[in-house]
Amino acid sequence: MESTPRVSHQNGGGGTIAEPPVTADSLARAVADVWSECLGGREVAPEDDFFAVGGSSLSGIKIIDRLAEDYGVRLSVRAFYLAQTPTRVAELIEQGRAAA
Amino acid sequence: MRLTPGPDRDIDLDTVNLFDLDLYTAGDPHTVWNAMRAKAPLHHQVLPGGREFWSVTRYEDVCRVLGDHREFTSERGTVPTHLGTDDVAAGKLLTSTDPPRHTQVRRAIGAKLTARAVATWQDRIRQAIVGFLEPALDGEVFDLAERALLLPAMITGPLLGIPEKDWAELVQLTAMVTAPSDRHFCHGSEDATLAIAHHELLSYVTEWVKQRRASGEADGSVLDHLVNATAGDAPLTDEEIALDGYSILLGANVTTPHTVSGTVQALIEHPEQFARAQADESLIPNLVEEGLRWTSAATNFMRYAVDDIEIGGGTIPARGAVVAWIGSANRDELQFPDPHVFDIARNGAKRQVAFGFGPHFCIGAPLARMSLRIYFEELLRRFSSLEFAGEPEHLRSFFIAGMTHLPIVARKR
Numbered sequence: 001m002e003s004t005p006r007v008s009h010q011n012g013g014g015g016t017i018a019e020p021p022v023t024a025d026s027l028a029r030a031v032a033d034v035w036s037e038c039l040g041g042r043e044v045a046p047e048d049d050f051f052a053v054g055g056s057s058l059s060g061i062k063i064i065d066r067l068a069e070d071y072g073v074r075l076s077v078r079a080f081y082l083a084q085t086p087t088r089v090a091e092l093i094e095q096g097r098a099a100a
Numbered sequence: 101m102r103l104t105p106g107p108d109r110d111i112d113l114d115t116v117n118l119f120d121l122d123l124y125t126a127g128d129p130h131t132v133w134n135a136m137r138a139k140a141p142l143h144h145q146v147l148p149g150g151r152e153f154w155s156v157t158r159y160e161d162v163c164r165v166l167g168d169h170r171e172f173t174s175e176r177g178t179v180p181t182h183l184g185t186d187d188v189a190a191g192k193l194l195t196s197t198d199p200p201r202h203t204q205v206r207r208a209i210g211a212k213l214t215a216r217a218v219a220t221w222q223d224r225i226r227q228a229i230v231g232f233l234e235p236a237l238d239g240e241v242f243d244l245a246e247r248a249l250l251l252p253a254m255i256t257g258p259l260l261g262i263p264e265k266d267w268a269e270l271v272q273l274t275a276m277v278t279a280p281s282d283r284h285f286c287h288g289s290e291d292a293t294l295a296i297a298h299h300e301l302l303s304y305v306t307e308w309v310k311q312r313r314a315s316g317e318a319d320g321s322v323l324d325h326l327v328n329a330t331a332g333d334a335p336l337t338d339e340e341i342a343l344d345g346y347s348i349l350l351g352a353n354v355t356t357p358h359t360v361s362g363t364v365q366a367l368i369e370h371p372e373q374f375a376r377a378q379a380d381e382s383l384i385p386n387l388v389e390e391g392l393r394w395t396s397a398a399t400n401f402m403r404y405a406v407d408d409i410e411i412g413g414g415t416i417p418a419r420g421a422v423v424a425w426i427g428s429a430n431r432d433e434l435q436f437p438d439p440h441v442f443d444i445a446r447n448g449a450k451r452q453v454a455f456g457f458g459p460h461f462c463i464g465a466p467l468a469r470m471s472l473r474i475y476f477e478e479l480l481r482r483f484s485s486l487e488f489a490g491e492p493e494h495l496r497s498f499f500i501a502g503m504t505h506l507p508i509v510a511r512k513r
C-alpha cells in the first residue's frame with residue numbers, strides 16, 4: 001500500500017485546534033490528507049469521490065471525529081456523505097467556522 | 101416483490117439481470133427462479149462494470165452454501181448489495197465471522213434470544229400487537245405495509261433496550277439499509293444512503309453503550325447483555341458491541357414487517373384459508389411457517405467460495421461470490437409440492453429456510469416466530485374479514501422481499 005506524504009496541518013495530535021489553512025484549496029488538500037490517512041494511506045485528491053476511493057461508514061466515523069478534533073467543527077453525518085469530495089467537505093468546514 | 105407468480109415464460113437466462121431492481125418492483129422474480137432451478141441450477145452473471153457472481157436456487161444447494169463455512173466463507177461479506185467490496189467488519193460482526201470465533205460470539209449473544217428467554221416477553225408483546233391493531237378497528241383504510249414498518253420496534257423495543265422516542269428514526273435508518281434506492285428511503289446516491297444509515301446506526305449503539313456505562317444502569321435488555329457478555333474469555337470489544345447491536349437492530353426491523361404484510365396479503369387472496377384459521381387456532385403455528393416460506397423476506401444471502409467448488413452441476417471458482425436465493429429455495433418443488441400454492445395446512449412447511457440454514461441460522465427466529473404467532477392470533481380474533489383497498493407497492497430491493505404500501509380495510513368481528 002503506497003502512502004502519501006502528510007502535509008500542512010500542524011496538529012501533531014496535541015488536541016489543539018489547527019491554524020486555519022490560508023486558502024480554500026489548502027483546506028481541501030488537508031481534508032484529502034485526513035481521508036487518505038483514515039483509508040489506510042491510499043492516495044486521495046480534493047475532487048475524489050468518497051465512495052470511489054473506498055470510503056465506508058467505518059472510515060467516515062473516523063474522519064468526522066478527526067475533522068472535529070483538527071478544525072473544531074463537527075460535521076453532520078448526512079452533510080458529510082452527501083458532500084462526497086474533500087473540496088465540498090472543506091466548504092462545509094468553512095461554513096461551520098463562519099457560523100461558530 | 102410479487103409473491104404469486106404469473107404463468108411460466110420463456111426466459112433467456114444468459115441475459116437475465118438478477119440485480120435489476122425493476123424486476124422486484126414491477127416484474128416477476130419467481131418465474132425467473134423457476135427457470136433457473138430447472139435449467140441453470142448454477143447460474144453466472146456479470147454486471148455492467150465487471151463485477152460477477154454465481155447463483156444457486158435449489159433448496160439443497162442454498163442450504164449447502166449458507167451452511168458450510170469451510171466451502172463458503174462469510175468473512176468477506178454476506179449482503180449482495182456490497183458485492184465485490186470486502187466487508188470492512190469481517191471477523192468483528194457476528195454475521196461476517198466464521199466458526200470458531202462465530203460460535204463463541206453467537207453463544208454469548210444468543211442466551212438472551214432463546215425460545216425460553218423470549219417467552220418471558222410474551223404478555224408485553226401481545227399488548228404491543230393489540231395496540232398496533234387498534235387503529236384498524238375503526239374500518240377506515242389501513243396501510244398495513246407502511247404501518248408494519250414500526251411493528252418490530254413496538255414489539256422488540258423494550259426487549260432490545262430501545263426507548264420509544266427513538267423508534268421512528270431507527271426504523272427509517274434500517275429501511276435505508278435494506279432499500280437504499282427506494283424513493284421512500286433514498287438520500288442522494290445509493291452509496292450515500294447506505295453510508296448515512298450505517299453510520300447513524302453504529303453511532304446510535306455506541307452512544308447508547310457510552311451512556312449506559314456512565315450511568316451504571318442495567319435493564320436486562322439484549323443490548324445491555326451485549327455490553328456485559330464475554331466471548332471466549334474476554335468481553336466483546338466496543339467495536340463488536342456496536343456492530344452486533346447494529347446487526348440485531350437491522351435483523352429485527354427489516355424482515356418481520358414484510359412477513360406480516362405478505363402473509364396478510366395471501367390470506368386476503370384466499371378467504372377460505374382465513375376462515376379456516378379463524379375456526380381453528382391450532383393451525384396458527386403452521387400458518388406462520390407457511391407465511392415465512394411464502395414471503396421469504398430475506399430474499400438471499402451471499403458467501404464467497406473458499407476454493408474451486410463444484411455445486412449445481414458446475415464449478416464456482418475460488419474467491420467467487422455466490423448468492424443463495426432463499427426465496428427460490430422456499431419454492432423448490434422437490435421440497436414443497438405445488439410450491440406456488442399458499443396453504444396454511446401444508447405438510448412440511450416447517451422445512452422452510454426463510455431464517456437461513458446452518459451456523460448463521462437467524463438468531464432472532466424464536467422471537468420472530470413468537471411475535472408472528474401472537475400477531476395472527478390477535479388478528480384472527482379481532483377481524484371477521486379483510487379486504488384490499490388499493491394496489492400494493494413493492495419495495496425496491498433485491499435483498500428484502502417486501503412492500504411499501506398495502507392498503508386494506510378490516511371488518512370487526
Ligand code: HEM
Binds near residue numbers: 195350457460463
Ligand atoms: C421474519 C423475520 C426474520 C427473517 C426472515 C430473518 C432472516 C434471517 C436470515 C436468512 C439469516 C441468515 C443470514 C446468513 O446466513 O448469513 C438471519 C440471521 C440473523 N438474524 Fe434474522 N431474520 C428475522 C428476524 C430477526 C430478528 C427478530 C432478529 C433480532 C432479534 C434477527 C437478527 C439476526 C441476526 C443478528 C442474524 C445473524 C446471525 C449469525 O450470523 O449468526 N433476525 N436472519
